[in-house]
Amino acid sequence: MKLPDSAQVLALIGPSGGGKSTFLRLIGGIETPTSGTVIVDDQELPKEEEGLLDYRKSNGFLFQAFNLFPHLSALDNIILPLTEVHGWSRHKAEERAHEVVKRFYLEKHLEKHPEQLSGGQQQRVALARAVAHEPALLLLDEPTSALDPEMKAGVLDLIKELCDAGQRIVLSTHEMGFARQSADHVVFLAEGKILEEGKAEELFEASREPKVTQFLDRVMKW
Amino acid sequence: MKSFINALVSVILAVTFFFGFWVILDHDYDWAAIAPYSGNLFSGWLVTVGISLAALALSVVVAAVLTVAQLSSHRVPRVLSRAYVEIVRGTPLLTQILIGYYLIADAIGWDSRFGVGLVILSCFSGAYLSEIFRGGIESISKSQWLSARAIGLSEGQTYRFVVIPQAIRRVLPASAGQFANLIKDSSLLFVISVHEFTMQAREANANSFATFEAYLPLVMGYFILTFPISLLSRHLEKRFSYEH
Numbered sequence: 001m002k003l004p005d006s007a008q009v010l011a012l013i014g015p016s017g018g019g020k021s022t023f024l025r026l027i028g029g030i031e032t033p034t035s036g037t038v039i040v041d042d043q044e045l046p047k048e049e050e051g052l053l054d055y056r057k058s059n060g061f062l063f064q065a066f067n068l069f070p071h072l073s074a075l076d077n078i079i080l081p082l083t084e085v086h087g088w089s090r091h092k093a094e095e096r097a098h099e100v101v102k103r104f105y106l107e108k109h110l111e112k113h114p115e116q117l118s119g120g121q122q123q124r125v126a127l128a129r130a131v132a133h134e135p136a137l138l139l140l141d142e143p144t145s146a147l148d149p150e151m152k153a154g155v156l157d158l159i160k161e162l163c164d165a166g167q168r169i170v171l172s173t174h175e176m177g178f179a180r181q182s183a184d185h186v187v188f189l190a191e192g193k194i195l196e197e198g199k200a201e202e203l204f205e206a207s208r209e210p211k212v213t214q215f216l217d218r219v220m221k222w
Numbered sequence: 223m224k225s226f227i228n229a230l231v232s233v234i235l236a237v238t239f240f241f242g243f244w245v246i247l248d249h250d251y252d253w254a255a256i257a258p259y260s261g262n263l264f265s266g267w268l269v270t271v272g273i274s275l276a277a278l279a280l281s282v283v284v285a286a287v288l289t290v291a292q293l294s295s296h297r298v299p300r301v302l303s304r305a306y307v308e309i310v311r312g313t314p315l316l317t318q319i320l321i322g323y324y325l326i327a328d329a330i331g332w333d334s335r336f337g338v339g340l341v342i343l344s345c346f347s348g349a350y351l352s353e354i355f356r357g358g359i360e361s362i363s364k365s366q367w368l369s370a371r372a373i374g375l376s377e378g379q380t381y382r383f384v385v386i387p388q389a390i391r392r393v394l395p396a397s398a399g400q401f402a403n404l405i406k407d408s409s410l411l412f413v414i415s416v417h418e419f420t421m422q423a424r425e426a427n428a429n430s431f432a433t434f435e436a437y438l439p440l441v442m443g444y445f446i447l448t449f450p451i452s453l454l455s456r457h458l459e460k461r462f463s464y465e466h
Contacts, residue, residue, distance in 0.1 A: 030371055057374035066365040067372075071388050080383060085374040129373065 009163050011183035011200070012172040015215060018190040020172040021141050027170060028139045029055040040137075057085055060130030060138045065146045067126035068114040075101065075110045078129045086133050100128040104158055120151025127158060131167070138162065140171045176219055180204050188212050249434050256435035259426035263436075266422030267443050273336065273418060274405045274447075277343040281404065284348025289355040303352075310349035315410055318346055323414045339411040347404045354400060358393035359385060391462045398455035402448040409444070419443055 012020045025031040026038050029045055029052045038045040046052055068077050075097055082093035101107055104124050114122055123143055130138060140159065144152040156178050163169060163182045173179055179186060180200050187197040188209070196209045207213050256263075291303035310318065322342040323335070332338060362385050370380040412421035419440065427436035 028372065030368070053374060053376055056372065061372035063365075063369065063372070066363070067369050069366065069369070069384055069388075071391070081373040081375070084379055084383060 007184040008166065008168055009183045009185075010170045011179040011186045012170065012189055013174070013176065013179055013186060013215075014189040014195075019192040020189050022192075023189060024139050024141050024170060024172050027137075028059055028061050030061065058136050060133070060135035062123070062126055062130050062138075062140045062143045064142045065119075067129075068122055070114050073111050073113055074106065074117065074125045077114070077125060078132055081129060082132055096132055097128075100132050104128045118151060119147050120154050123147065123151075123155050124158060127155065131162065136168065138167050138169045140169065140173070142172050142174065145174060174219065176204070176216065188215070190215075246438070251435065252432050253435055255430040255432035256426060256439075259422070259430065259436070262422045263419070263426060263439060263443075266417060266419040269336075269417055270405070270408055270419040270443075271447065273340055273343065273411070273416070274401075274408050276340055277347060277404055277408065278401055280340065280344035281347035281351050284344055285351035285355050288348060288352035289359065292352065292356055293359065307349045307352060310346055311353070315343075315346050315407055316413065318342055319410055319413060335411075335414050335416045339408075339414060339416040343404065343408055343411065346407065347400060350403070351397060351400050354393050354396045355389070358389040358396075361392060362388050394462065395455045395459040398451055398458060402451040402455070405447050405451075406444060 012023060014020055022031065026033060027040060029038075032047055032052070045055060068074075069080070072080065075094075078097040078100065079090075079093045082088045082096060083090055088096070101110060104127065106121065106124055106128065109117055109121055109125070114125075117125065127143070143159070144155050147155065152175070156175065159169070159171070160178075160182055171179070171183070183200045185197065186200050186203045188195045188203065188207075190211060196203060196207060196212050203212065204216065207216065288303045288307060291299035292307070294300050319339070319342050322345075323338050327333065327338040366384055366388070367380060370384050375383065408418060409420040411418055412424060415421060423436045423440040427433050430436070
């Protein structure tokens with residue numbers, strides 16, 4: 001798959017089990033392909049753990065749920081990767097952590113532990129953690145699927161802010177409206193294959209694949 | 223049906239308690255006979271406390287080694303540690319003490335009863351403790367591992383910052399329970415004549431024939447050690463289940 005050079009935000013849509021998560025994890029270096037190679041930014045991803053570990057450090061990843069470590073406060077969850085993975089000094093890490101916390105409207109929740117936070121707040125903390133070290137690529141695996149509508153909006157707002165600020169993002173989502181508004185390029189995945197890809201308006205308005213139009217009709221019905 | 227069983231259980235418990243109290247209260251006490259041995263009994267109790275604390279520390283080390291071996295990606299440590307744990311948990315402590323002292327320690331020429339007893343007790347308790355540790359570590363859900371992976375933590379870092387801190391909280395109640403077991407198990411060391419509490423009570427009884435007066439303090443002496451631990455274990459359980 002080749003993206004146009006100007007593409008900054010890539011959205012992956014399609015039915016559950018279609019391969020969106022796997023695709024994201026392959027790009028993120030969290031899983032290795034059983035055959036073939038993964039090439040990101042003209043660089044082939046290493047197959048052994050050591051090389052992959054280095055690659056993973058340069059990205060940010062957000063899962064659907066259970067991102068945070070329950071035994072640490074929200075602030076410590078954000079600081080941990082900065083000091084232990086990226087080798088920042090404690091002082092610098094704290095400074096940066098407070099910055100992102102402010103940006104994500106989480107000041108009141110700094111010292112709380114994850115189980116004291118709502119789902120939406122947890123995802124925002126996880127998002128803060130993912131972007132704190134200014135990742136080259138931010139990968140989001142259905143980040144709002146486990147949230148109720150109000151919390152969804154809060155998290156999507158923040159993701160949109162990141163898009164507008166220039167963050168390169170690959171987002172897998174069922175939020176068609178959001179995908180349409182924020183993505184430069186959209187890919188439709190089903191049964192492990194790319195059925196269609198293109199600019200957002202093209203895919204949503206004038207898709208050439210019957211399976212895609214069928215899916216979109218069903219999803220956008222209510 | 224349920225109320226019938228409740229009633230039956232209540233009757234059985236009541237009868238048992240009354241019988242117990244009758245036996246204890248109806249006895250002709252001869253505390254004077256045991257008085258000369260009170261010093262020995264107390265020093266025996268102190269030895270039990272000492273050997274239990276030392277065995278606690280040593281058994282944690284043994285358990286840590288066994289747990290690391292069982293979680294290893296290499297087959298040899300995994301199989302060896304599994305075999306060790308199965309054998310130690312599958313045989314009576316008494317047999318392990320006898321074999322450990324009369325066969326193994328004898329073969330290597332180590333004759334310190336206290337030392338050998340301490341090592342055997344630690345190796346025994348360590349096996350049980352390692353099962354507790356291993357269970358605690360394996361109970362940390364895979365999503366924690368995935369999350370750690372995604373942010374770039376290595377396997378070692380994941381154990382250090384994510385898994386072990388959480389596992390420690392989970393295993394504390396059961397580990398406290400195992401410590402209480404350790405204290406009680408130490409009583410078997412009398413068979414190799416370690417001068418601990420039970421041995422002293424048996425000797426006092428043999429010399430004075432004041433059985434009750436020797437064994438009643440023996441039971442109470444162990445209970446005042448294990449009961450606080452039981453309370454601590456319950457307290458830890460409550461405290462950590464609230465957090466997670």
